[in-house]
Amino acid sequence: xxxxYDISSKRVTATGAVGIGRARxxxxxxxxxxxxxxxxxxxxxxxxxxxxDFGAAGTYDIMLPGTGTLFESDPFVATATNVTAQTLxxx
Numbered sequence: 001x002x003x004x005y006d007i008s009s010k011r012v013t014a015t016g017a018v019g020i021g022r023a024r025x026x027x028x029x030x031x032x033x034x035x036x037x038x039x040x041x042x043x044x045x046x047x048x049x050x051x052x053d054f055g056a057a058g059t060y061d062i063m064l065p066g067t068g069t070l071f072e073s074d075p076f077v078a079t080a081t082n083v084t085a086q087t088l089x090x091x
Contacts, residue, residue: 005091013085017044018075023090025050025075026068031059036082043073057082 007026012018028050030038034057040050049069054060068090075088 027089039079
């Protein structure tokens with residue numbers, strides 16, 4: 001038996017609230033102009049849930065293991081160093 005989920009996505013280009021409410025992030029696609037970092041917290045100033053470092057410019061597809069990472073509060077982009085854009089996929 002397979003699990004079926006409704007998946008949504010949102011593209012963000014800056015730090016701040018993502019604006020999707022409580023969510024389970026399942027994948028991040030990020031485009032960077034150089035070496036950089038993405039830090040996502042559960043709400044502003046909340047617990048760091050995803051913290052990714054990138055060594056070079058490029059587009060990266062990051063599938064989160066299992067059922068993804070649960071954000072009890074609206075996901076918040078705390079750090080987006082050299083990030084041109086990122087698309088978050090969630091259910």
